[in-house]
Amino acid sequence: MVGTFLTLAVLMLLAYVLWRASSLPALRRLPRSLFPLAGLPLALLIVLGRWLGHRAWGTGATALEFASWTLAGTLFLVSVCLLPVDLLTAFGRLFRRQAARARGLAMAAGCLLAALALAQGLRPPAVSRHEVALPGLARALEGTRLAVLSDLHLGKLLGPGWLAARVRQVQALKPDMVLFLGDLFEGHGEPAAAFLPELEKLSAPLGVWAVDGNHEMNGHRARRAGGGDVLPTLRDLAVEPAPGLFIAGRRSILRHGRETREPWNPGARGTGGAWILMSHVPTGAKEAARAGVGLMLAGHTHGGQLWPLSLLTRRAFPLTAGRYRVGGMTVLVSRGTGCWGPRMRLWQRAEIMLVVLRTGHR
Secondary structure: HHHHHHHHHHHHHHHHHHHOOOHHHHOOOOOOOOOHHHHHHHHHHHHHHHHHHHHOOOOOOOOOHHHHHHHHHHHHHHHHHHHHHHHHHHOOOHHHHHHHHHHHHHHHHHHHHHHHHHHHHOOEEEEEEEEEEEOOHHHHHHOEEEEOOOOOOOOOOHHHHHHHHHHHHHHHHOEEEEEEOOOOOOOOOOOOOOOOOOOOOOOOOOOOEEEEHHHOOOOOOOOOOOEEEEEEEEOOEEEEEEOOOOEEEOOOOOEEEOOOOOOOOOOOOOOOEEEEEEEEEOOOOHHHOOOOEEEEOOOOOOHHHHOHHHHHHHOOOOOOOEEEEEEEEEEEOOOOOOOOOOOOOOOOOOOEEEEEEEHHHH
């Protein structure tokens, strides 16, 4: 249902952009029938990219889905630049000469933003370093290094080769623990076996741990051939990978975009030690802080990924990306290691967080 709505929305953006392009002075000499004719193969690309993206696997399907998503992202950014000009000029009825010129500039600006977003989205994730004073951390664990990844969305566009590069990037950080914050796979029928050899290369003295994201909650959980989880997954559970250091994993509370129940938080208070909470969705921070958690790690937001969607994301999730302090607890929200939809990002790159734990309060 969501996919159908998204496809229709992109087709509407295509119709809008072509309609406004036909009114540009530089293109008025072209036959008006040329624009709908040009729109037919583009519309077909959008529909086929969506259809094959869910049903086929291979080089051709990957190329088609990449082109389809890139076109969708480009149409979105062009429309974002174009619509304010149309609204201010009553779709060209006011200030006609200036309006025509402004439309051309807006469309050029949208294409430029799309090119910048694509270049940024194709870059490898940056490593962002955070030092966190974790209450209750034993002196023996001073300097413990956590490599934190979120929202990889492995699939056709981010395939085994991309994953192999990320594994090398993570292992070069020499982490003591590797944590995945959900949405490991895109969930469009990608064979988990293609990714397992690379995932199995991940190693850390204190283990590799994961939590489910909303894609897993919506039934897109990739499994091993024998039926087990691809990665050790904490579903409303806690483990103690080192004496006095507890890692709790909260099951995603989002299913098809809606919260399904109250957030779960570990009963850390009174148990002693240092507590870290992994949560795909950056909600329930106040409850976690009251429960005695010292560090909460979350993702899901992608940092907004494409402006101005970041403005809407910030309204839905006030803890959008970066570092926050909630009730004495540190919260780190990843802007994502991969991309959802188009390989496009404005204005910041994807990231892998390197979290270095410190004792005491700093």
